[in-house]
Amino acid sequence: MKKLLVCIKQVPDMESRFKVNTDGTWYEETDLAWRMNEYDEYAVEQAVQLKEQLGEAELTVLCIGPDRVKETIKKALAMGADRGVHMTDNESHLRDPLAIASMIADFARQQDFELIFTGMQSQDRGSAQVGVLVAELLGIPALTTLVEFAYDQGTITAKRELEGGSRALVSCSTPALVTCQLGLNRPRYPTLPNIMKAKKKELASLPVTDLKLPPAQLKTAAMAPPPKRGSARILEGDTGDVAAQLAAVIKEKM
Amino acid sequence: MEYTREIYWNIGQGAAVLVPMYVLALIALVLFVYGFYRRLPVYRQGQALDRSDQRSTRLNLVLRGILLQTRVLRERAPGIAHALFFWGFALLFIGTVLIFIQADITDPLFDIRFLSGSFYLFYSLALDLAGLTAIGMLLALLYRRVIIRPPGLDSSFQDGLIHALLLIILITGFVIEGARMAVTELGTPLAWWSPVGLVFAKGLAAFDETTLRSLHSSIWWLHLLLALAFIILIPLTKLRHLVTTGVNYFFTDLGPKGLLPAVDLDNEEAEQFGAAQIKDLTWKDIYDADACTSCKRCQDRCPAWATEKPLSPMKIVHQLGEVAFQTPEAQLAATLERDAVWACTTCLACQQSCPASIEHVRKLVDVRRHLVLMEGEFPGDEVMSAMENTEVNGNPLGYAFAAREDWADDLNLSEDPEDPADILYFVGCYAAFDKRNQAVARAFVHLCRAAGVKVSILGKQEKCCGEPMRKMGNEYLYQTLAADNIETIKASSAQQIVTTCPHCFNTLSKDYRQLGLDVPVRHYTDFLAELLHQGRLPLTADAVDCTYHDSCYLGRHNDIYQSPRALLAAAGGRLTEMTRHGDESFCCGAGGGRILAEEHLGSRISDTRVSMAGETGAPLLVSSCPFCLTMFEDGIKSLDKSGSLKAQDLAELLAQRLPTTQQGANP
Numbered sequence: 048m049k050k051l052l053v054c055i056k057q058v059p060d061m062e063s064r065f066k067v068n069t070d071g072t073w074y075e076e077t078d079l080a081w082r083m084n085e086y087d088e089y090a091v092e093q094a095v096q097l098k099e100q101l102g103e104a105e106l107t108v109l110c111i112g113p114d115r116v117k118e119t120i121k122k123a124l125a126m127g128a129d130r131g132v133h134m135t136d137n138e139s140h141l142r143d144p145l146a147i148a149s150m151i152a153d154f155a156r157q158q159d160f161e162l163i164f165t166g167m168q169s170q171d172r173g174s175a176q177v178g179v180l181v182a183e184l185l186g187i188p189a190l191t192t193l194v195e196f197a198y199d200q201g202t203i204t205a206k207r208e209l210e211g212g213s214r215a216l217v218s219c220s221t222p223a224l225v226t227c228q229l230g231l232n233r234p235r236y237p238t239l240p241n242i243m244k245a246k247k248k249e250l251a252s253l254p255v256t257d258l259k260l261p262p263a264q265l266k267t268a269a270m271a272p273p274p275k276r277g278s279a280r281i282l283e284g285d286t287g288d289v290a291a292q293l294a295a296v297i298k299e300k301m
Numbered sequence: 302m303e304y305t306r307e308i309y310w311n312i313g314q315g316a317a318v319l320v321p322m323y324v325l326a327l328i329a330l331v332l333f334v335y336g337f338y339r340r341l342p343v344y345r346q347g348q349a350l351d352r353s354d355q356r357s358t359r360l361n362l363v364l365r366g367i368l369l370q371t372r373v374l375r376e377r378a379p380g381i382a383h384a385l386f387f388w389g390f391a392l393l394f395i396g397t398v399l400i401f402i403q404a405d406i407t408d409p410l411f412d413i414r415f416l417s418g419s420f421y422l423f424y425s426l427a428l429d430l431a432g433l434t435a436i437g438m439l440l441a442l443l444y445r446r447v448i449i450r451p452p453g454l455d456s457s458f459q460d461g462l463i464h465a466l467l468l469i470i471l472i473t474g475f476v477i478e479g480a481r482m483a484v485t486e487l488g489t490p491l492a493w494w495s496p497v498g499l500v501f502a503k504g505l506a507a508f509d510e511t512t513l514r515s516l517h518s519s520i521w522w523l524h525l526l527l528a529l530a531f532i533i534l535i536p537l538t539k540l541r542h543l544v545t546t547g548v549n550y551f552f553t554d555l556g557p558k559g560l561l562p563a564v565d566l567d568n569e570e571a572e573q574f575g576a577a578q579i580k581d582l583t584w585k586d587i588y589d590a591d592a593c594t595s596c597k598r599c600q601d602r603c604p605a606w607a608t609e610k611p612l613s614p615m616k617i618v619h620q621l622g623e624v625a626f627q628t629p630e631a632q633l634a635a636t637l638e639r640d641a642v643w644a645c646t647t648c649l650a651c652q653q654s655c656p657a658s659i660e661h662v663r664k665l666v667d668v669r670r671h672l673v674l675m676e677g678e679f680p681g682d683e684v685m686s687a688m689e690n691t692e693v694n695g696n697p698l699g700y701a702f703a704a705r706e707d708w709a710d711d712l713n714l715s716e717d718p719e720d721p722a723d724i725l726y727f728v729g730c731y732a733a734f735d736k737r738n739q740a741v742a743r744a745f746v747h748l749c750r751a752a753g754v755k756v757s758i759l760g761k762q763e764k765c766c767g768e769p770m771r772k773m774g775n776e777y778l779y780q781t782l783a784a785d786n787i788e789t790i791k792a793s794s795a796q797q798i799v800t801t802c803p804h805c806f807n808t809l810s811k812d813y814r815q816l817g818l819d820v821p822v823r824h825y826t827d828f829l830a831e832l833l834h835q836g837r838l839p840l841t842a843d844a845v846d847c848t849y850h851d852s853c854y855l856g857r858h859n860d861i862y863q864s865p866r867a868l869l870a871a872a873g874g875r876l877t878e879m880t881r882h883g884d885e886s887f888c889c890g891a892g893g894g895r896i897l898a899e900e901h902l903g904s905r906i907s908d909t910r911v912s913m914a915g916e917t918g919a920p921l922l923v924s925s926c927p928f929c930l931t932m933f934e935d936g937i938k939s940l941d942k943s944g945s946l947k948a949q950d951l952a953e954l955l956a957q958r959l960p961t962t963q964q965g966a967n968p
Contacts, residue, residue: 060693063701078703078761082693236677236685239566239574239777 053094055087057119086166088234089227095127124245125237131250143265148180163224178226192228305417329529336536347584366550372656389435453597473524480517549592575670590622599651604888605644609903612644614651614661643680647893648853669774687897695764696730706760708739722757725795729802731927744956768804773894803854830864842873851886852926891928911936
């Protein structure tokens with residue numbers, strides 16, 4: 048039976064109110080609503096579709112973070128993953144991409160995954176490095192920013208999104224890692240029977256202290272919201288009025 | 302002289318008549334009973350549902366519905382025609398039964414003949430007039446069906462057969478009477494007590510007695526055979542409504558009005574949620590199809606049908622009947638068509654107007670439940686996003702949950718354990734997040750403060766009440782939201798909840814009861830009308846011409862029509878009603894979770910309603926629902942009517958009429 052892995056991250060909803068924390072290195076966790084990283088939803092959907100295509104396959108979902116990430120693992124289980132692995136780590140938000148990638152690679156090395164799916168990047172840190180670093184550490188090929196994916200007997204044929212809207216057709220043989228981009232698929236809405244089943248699926252917790260992590264390559268020096276740019280102003284009134292206002296604005300700025 | 306007539310005149314009461322007559326009648330009765338009996342297993346395909354409680358209320362509904370024709374009479378012209386026809390035909394039936402009782406029971410067995418004397422005169426006159434009325438009304442209904450042809454009233458061979466049969470039965474009855482009178486009564490004072498028969502008798506008077514007697518006897522047998530055919534046809538044709546509709550009054554949903562049945566989500570045995578096939582609906586949903594008379598009143602009032610969408614509530618009921626009887630394995634979503642299933646706004650106009658007490662809405666929501674809970678399907682990606690937004694942030698608009706109380710930043714509405722508020726204002730997502738509706742929330746708080754009512758809110762802890770999700774079929778998300786809200790409300794000191802949104806109001810006051818909330822809930826129009834009545838609301842009337850839109854979840858779902866109008870009158874509103882108001886109000890298009898969905902099919906319901914408001918000539922369209930207000934603002938823009946029509950919530954209009962010191966005052 049083929050084994051598949053999908054790596055996901057829990058991120059704050061991007062509509063949330065972000066406040067920089069007291070260290071000035073990350074965001075405050077109060078008043079945040081949490082959800083699955085958008086790109087990871089495409090990864091889960093593609094992994095579940097592949098599992099359905101293969102018939103006989105086991106899909107593991109892996110997530111690193113504090114206890115709250117279990118909710119996001121459950122969503123992936125409800126979407127169709129078979130078992131969940133939670134690497135309990137309250138410090139995950141402080142770790143650089145190599146550390147996270149090492150944790151995933153250490154876990155994956157003990158297993159025999161045919162294919163590993165990740166999102167193209169996370170919505171909060173946005174480094175887009177974890178997926179490719181995992182592939183590098185495992186010594187397997189990585190196909191990134193996929194918008195089309197097909198698998199047939201150990202060969203992946205996929206399209207990558209490039210700059211300017213063009214696409215590259217690529218292919219490689221498994222084992223391999225793919226990172227998923229918007230447009231790849233439409234993530235499914237979990238059905239109620241699957242939500243129920245997900246509650247009974249295995250969700251193992253692995254303590255992160257057991258793993259040896261490489262020294263940090265990156266350190267966050269400071270974090271701040273972007274400076275406010277000038278906002279648009281809408282001129283109202285009849286045409287003559289608007290023209291006069293516009294002239295005044297131009298004069299003022301000149 | 303004792304007034305009476307010979308019952309089996311010219312026919313005879315010997316075995317040669319009685320035996321074939323009673324054998325045929327018995328066959329007809331057996332076929333009649335069997336015709337219904339064989340439908341029972343089809344109803345039994347459905348799930349269990351108890352509709353046998355409160356029997357006296359139910360019996361009362363049956364009696365009023367049948368004898369007084371109360372539900373039929375709600376639509377005036379065809380209702381009156383049907384009712385008069387029914388009363389006429391019923392009298393003729395009673396008259397025939399009386400003949401049977403006297404001729405074949407009381408007279409031969411006890412020598413009692415009650416059809417005589419002044420009672421006979423009255424009996425004879427009443428039956429003649431009943432027959433005349435029945436013929437007149439039948440012709441009127443035939444004229445409507447064939448000449449007027451109201452749109453949607455489709456006629457089939459069956460309808461023609463039924464009209465013809467009834468008409469011939471009634472006319473042959475008078476021919477029999479006329480032939481008998483021509484021989485036995487012409488010229489006697491008795492004849493005047495059968496005025497219609499007298500006309501027929503005079504018409505036949507030219508024939509000699511032998512001809513009249515043979516005419517009488519052959520038409521008598523024809524009349525008998527047709528009457529028996531009628532009885533046999535009842536279970537086989539639309540005539541079955543004679544039985545099924547009356548019985549359906551007994552099975553009426555006794556409320557709370559419009560409340561959907563709860564789904565037991567904790568049942569681990571359950572493998573099916575919602576209705577995939579006919580067997581997943583209840584027996585009542587199948588039976589409803591048999592009770593339908595195809596009067597198309599539901600279709601006439603359906604906002605989806607009126608705006609060229611592929612949904613007709615009548616067609617849905619018919620299709621479910623066809624599935625139940627012919628293709629019980631069929632997938633309902635495919636048979637009814639998904640676009641039709643998603644088009645319903647749950648406005649309840651169909652159920653309110655149905656003369657047969659059919660429940661259309663729950664059938665459609667049950668199919669939606671299947672699509673959402675079992676297939677993960679929605680009418681569009683925007684609806685799925687709204688669901689996901691609600692899961693994450695507790696509101697379908699996708700705003701941060703932490704921003705829910707921003708609108709009240711300067712109003713100081715957080716709960717104060719030292720000084721509990723008089724009411725808990727359940728704000729709802731639109732008033733909390735939507736810019737336009739935030740003005741309504743503020744207006745409501747100002748009105749309360751002007752009346753000396755202390756208000757608190759749940760703030761960030763409040764979540765969407767779940768109404769649009771529930772109506773869209775997402776029972777799981779609804780129950781999750783409801784459980785969270787109920788826990789939060791119970792943890793607060795709330796003694797009374799007031800909402801500005803009729804959808805929140807309906808959900809908290811009815812749906813949440815199923816899940817254990819017992820705090821009283823009111824809509825602000827009712828709440829403020831009471832304050833007004835108590836003299837606590839300091840309104841200064843300022844005349845304004847306006848029209849008022851009854852939102853479905855305030856009006857039809859909760860029968861609140863007077864409170865908003867009382868408030869409007871006190872504020873100086875000069876009301877011009879739209880043709881469709883009160884329980885005939887036309888939906889804004891946002892109910893049934895449609896607020897979350899794009900409207901791609903047909904024309905826009907909100908445009909239609911805004912046009913209706915425009916027809917009144919009033920420059921102001923007042924409503925008291927955030928969904929309606931949102932839809933009307935859209936409709937006014939899309940119809941380019943902003944020069945001639947403004948949309949306002951009643952709370953805004955009232956707050957403008959508070960003493961100036963209290964407008965926007967913060968104690």
